Amino acid sequence: MQLDQLYQEIILDHYKHPRGCGLRAPYGAEAHHVNPTCGDEITLRVRVGGGRVEDCSYDATGCSISQASASVLFELVEGASVEEALRDHGAFAELMAGRGTVEPDEEVLQDAVAFVGVARYPARVKCALLPWMAFKDALLRAVGAADERIPAKEG
Amino acid sequence: MQLDQLYQEIILDHYKHPRGCGLRAPYGAEAHHVNPTCGDEITLRVRVGGGRVEDCSYDATGCSISQASASVLFELVEGASVEEALRDHGAFAELMAGRGTVEPDEEVLQDAVAFVGVARYPARVKCALLPWMAFKDALLRAVGAADERIPAKEG
Amino acid sequence: MTRTIPAPTLDVDRVRADFPILARLVNGHPLAYLDSAATSQKPRPVLDAVREYYERHNANVARSVHTLGTEATEAYEGARAKVAGFIGAGSADEVVFTKNSTESINLVAHAFSSMAADPRFRLGPGDEIVVSEMEHHSNLVPWQLLCQRTGAKLRWFGITEAGRLDLTDLDRLVTERTKLVALVHYSNILGTINPTATVVARARQVGALTLLDASQSVPHLPVDVGVLGADFLAFTGHKMCAPTGIGGLWARADLLEAMPPFLGGGSMIETVLMTGSTYAPPPARFEAGTPPVAKAVGLGAAVDYLRGIGMAAVAEHEKRLTAYALDALATVPEIRIIGPTDLVDRGATISFAFAGVHPHDVGQVLDAQGVQVRVGHHCARPTCARFRVPATTRASCYLYTTTDEIDALVRALAVVRKVFA
Amino acid sequence: MTRTIPAPTLDVDRVRADFPILARLVNGHPLAYLDSAATSQKPRPVLDAVREYYERHNANVARSVHTLGTEATEAYEGARAKVAGFIGAGSADEVVFTKNSTESINLVAHAFSSMAADPRFRLGPGDEIVVSEMEHHSNLVPWQLLCQRTGAKLRWFGITEAGRLDLTDLDRLVTERTKLVALVHYSNILGTINPTATVVARARQVGALTLLDASQSVPHLPVDVGVLGADFLAFTGHKMCAPTGIGGLWARADLLEAMPPFLGGGSMIETVLMTGSTYAPPPARFEAGTPPVAKAVGLGAAVDYLRGIGMAAVAEHEKRLTAYALDALATVPEIRIIGPTDLVDRGATISFAFAGVHPHDVGQVLDAQGVQVRVGHHCARPTCARFRVPATTRASCYLYTTTDEIDALVRALAVVRKVFA
Numbered sequence A, B: 001m002q003l004d005q006l007y008q009e010i011i012l013d014h015y016k017h018p019r020g021c022g023l024r025a026p027y028g029a030e031a032h033h034v035n036p037t038c039g040d041e042i043t044l045r046v047r048v049g050g051g052r053v054e055d056c057s058y059d060a061t062g063c064s065i066s067q068a069s070a071s072v073l074f075e076l077v078e079g080a081s082v083e084e085a086l087r088d089h090g091a092f093a094e095l096m097a098g099r100g101t102v103e104p105d106e107e108v109l110q111d112a113v114a115f116v117g118v119a120r121y122p123a124r125v126k127c128a129l130l131p132w133m134a135f136k137d138a139l140l141r142a143v144g145a146a147d148e149r150i151p152a153k154e155g
Numbered sequence C, D: 001m002t003r004t005i006p007a008p009t010l011d012v013d014r015v016r017a018d019f020p021i022l023a024r025l026v027n028g029h030p031l032a033y034l035d036s037a038a039t040s041q042k043p044r045p046v047l048d049a050v051r052e053y054y055e056r057h058n059a060n061v062a063r064s065v066h067t068l069g070t071e072a073t074e075a076y077e078g079a080r081a082k083v084a085g086f087i088g089a090g091s092a093d094e095v096v097f098t099k100n101s102t103e104s105i106n107l108v109a110h111a112f113s114s115m116a117a118d119p120r121f122r123l124g125p126g127d128e129i130v131v132s133e134m135e136h137h138s139n140l141v142p143w144q145l146l147c148q149r150t151g152a153k154l155r156w157f158g159i160t161e162a163g164r165l166d167l168t169d170l171d172r173l174v175t176e177r178t179k180l181v182a183l184v185h186y187s188n189i190l191g192t193i194n195p196t197a198t199v200v201a202r203a204r205q206v207g208a209l210t211l212l213d214a215s216q217s218v219p220h221l222p223v224d225v226g227v228l229g230a231d232f233l234a235f236t237g238h239k240m241c242a243p244t245g246i247g248g249l250w251a252r253a254d255l256l257e258a259m260p261p262f263l264g265g266g267s268m269i270e271t272v273l274m275t276g277s278t279y280a281p282p283p284a285r286f287e288a289g290t291p292p293v294a295k296a297v298g299l300g301a302a303v304d305y306l307r308g309i310g311m312a313a314v315a316e317h318e319k320r321l322t323a324y325a326l327d328a329l330a331t332v333p334e335i336r337i338i339g340p341t342d343l344v345d346r347g348a349t350i351s352f353a354f355a356g357v358h359p360h361d362v363g364q365v366l367d368a369q370g371v372q373v374r375v376g377h378h379c380a381r382p383t384c385a386r387f388r389v390p391a392t393t394r395a396s397c398y399l400y401t402t403t404d405e406i407d408a409l410v411r412a413l414a415v416v417r418k419v420f421a
């Protein structure tokens, strides 16, 4: 059944046991993103310090894909350098745009490779991307607030 | 050839030799009507007196059908009683709405019976009606101006 | 909506044979198309009429003496007459063809302004427009935009917990200040059929105009504008077996006459000078540019098709399906219906929440079983907000829907339970 | 419009075989369809694409996770990408689907107001909009209405006796006061192809926006928005082998981004509350309601069809027809061409007067011989007024037109002479 492709075990596990959820303070910037077609919403906060993502906290309502995506995002970026986090964002966005033809790099994306199946469902790509868009938005503003430099190649 | 139905000899004759054309004074009321789809135009004046159409004068630009129709109209209503003129208008309008199925009364319509073929061409019905609409418009106003009563059944 | 005469029954198998798409497989399962509230499928006679139009008669309308042009014009105006007859309009001239309901409603909204010549359309600070919390965005956003343009105030009816229009405040909401009440006739999210007569009567009492968003009612119920008594009726072809790209606005002749033009361009004019123009009488005044001729022909054919089956039979068929579906869904413990749970004044459009699973996931799992339902806010976000859900899953039926398809839905819901257990 | 590379020739017999209607008889004569400027005929691949869409994939777009809805969305957005490619747009998001050119132009007109947030769209007394005397009503009336709403002033280029845009006054007409120049690219009545580059350059110099009405150019010439350099381009599907009911507006991304919504409703929103809404980014912001999905699919197929033949080949074929027709008509002594009489920057749309016979009568007699030409003012009354004629007879060609059809026209004109001798 095709469903297995979409709802891989990793995704369902993150959905049922989301990592790092809940909004935490202090934080450098907060972003609120909405998916207008389905009503999914996320509020996401980022704290940066010393060039690293010190915390990424979030409150999300939405489908399993968007919730799992937030959880996977948290695991990837928490403690990562700003540069790494932006690279992860780029890799994930590329995976989602690939319609299932992009071979994900497990080194980089870790659990997020499970989303390769999502890329085959155009209607669900937006769900998976929602937390990542909010993250990039909040991250760039947090970096700005912290007066950190954004690595040029990804800004 | 179907064209004969439309361009009957009587119509072409009225077109080439229009009766009563040219604007004359004095007059009781003047109407200017336009056919927006083809640019046909007519200015038509009516003088009434003693319950009769004393003069119906006009200046028309347009196709053969609209020009011949004005000429035929002139012949029918010139000198007719207001009541007769309105009856003629009604008979002609009915003929035009009939899509070629109405049997015209030659007693009433005289040369205008030739327009029975026009009724089969929806795009041309408006051409034929243009002078008649202007006539009714001007007549009713002329009657009003002359303080004549309009026969109730047709007003 | 009088359904006193026993309706002729509808032979659903024969109906289905007219809809080629229904034979399709989806993800290896027979298609169960339960999304007719979003758009209906098209029967062969409609597709054939459109094709025949293009293969035999296609030309531009209204400005032609040639044969093809005359045939095209007659096909277009003939379709207008059919549509007028279908909704009980007094004259074909009271029907304006638009591209969809949304344009129909915006067309009316743009007739209102601070500078309107006719006082019924003059709108400014102190004036009010009344809608409801169960409007489709297409009958809400145009009024929000109009209020922004003019300074008028938007007010709205609430919804009861049972999914009914809350008329408790009718006399306080619809007052001398009200210029227009714009109300959905049949809610595309709740399935509720609203008591429009009560609202129309009150509006008339205070001298307000009324618009009914009949996007869902014209396809599914016998509708007669004379009986409804409203001033404007908006509807859309693609939900009633016709092609996309064609809709209609019915309005009383004297109102259309009083309305200024909306879109400017070819065919809506009387005389054009560089220094200014005058405009054609309705309905041409509101149909600028080349109209969707073939789509109008398709809508005419759809009306013929629906009349052939009988709208009373369609409504009766859907009533039976509603009863069946409500019973069937009651067997699924996770399900909470959002909207009326009885058969009184409700149609075969059923929204629900599935405990613990987001509608997106519900829809995805159902799709894997071939069951096509809509998930989301159904262009009625305020209604979702009212019921404290981000979205719903909605199954909606039409004349070709079978109880088997509802059974397929219920079976597929069991899979949802399994995947997200 | 660079035609330096020798164009591949077009096999007109093969092309004609794709258009079922061309086999028709009219009044006992083979159809000679010389009215493509009004609307084009549709090739079988376009009709098949529409039918296949309805029989296999039909669903509403953009709000669906189900298979049919996903397929419909991909078909719709795929068509957008094809259209974007066809006109050389940088991105599919720069193409808004409308119902026709007329709506496209009105959409731009409604972006301008006294309250516009972006100064480029702010318009009031003292500001000017420039058009020309050879505009189609659809590129004139919307600007007249806009000037009425805002107090801005409408100015216009004249036409030379030879049927060319009179640019003598360019610098006096297009000035610092000009906010927009809206110009027809290829006149539907005169056949003139305008020197848009000169006008666009001047507009840019004074900081004015430019809109090209490309309703006739996109179907008949290779068009590249990058080369044209204008800010807006309006075009319409039914003149380019696609169904009625679909058109397009191309605009620079930053302009679309700055434009407020026009029609309000489903699909154009971001978030909706009863108290106010926010709007989706372009192009969705300008596509309220259910779009004409099947028609967009048809337009996509039409673009594929035209690309398959090659727009350079189409233009070349029409150039040959123009030469042939001008020569042939020169043999009819009663005829006076209204529009350019040479081949420079003119298309295969030829208007003429027939001495002593009104165009309506000309058209009627031609129709009796199966020749379908348009008679009237062609939605360009001011142009007729400029040439002191109430109307013209217009023959217009397309990729399927043959020299035989032009011969049929000339033969039929002899009958006109006979009937009205």
Ligand SMILES: Cc1ncc(COP(=O)(O)O)c(C=O)c1O
Residues within 6 Å of the ligand: C266, C288, C289, C290, C291, D037, D038, D100, D101, D102, D103, D136, D138, D139, D184, D186, D187, D188, D213, D215, D216, D236, D237, D238, D247, D379
């Ligand atoms: C030059 C020109 N502009 C605008 C239009 C309007 O196009 P539509 O009627 O498809 O809106 C036309 C055709 O009718 C045209 O030829």
Ligand SMILES: Cc1ncc(COP(=O)(O)O)c(C=O)c1O
Residues within 6 Å of the ligand: C037, C038, C100, C101, C102, C103, C136, C138, C139, C184, C186, C187, C188, C213, C215, C216, C236, C238, C247, C379, D266, D288, D289, D290, D291
């Ligand atoms: C109740 C209601 N109103 C308005 C609309 C808008 O119709 P359309 O999208 O065809 O304009 C719809 C359907 O989408 C609807 O269900």
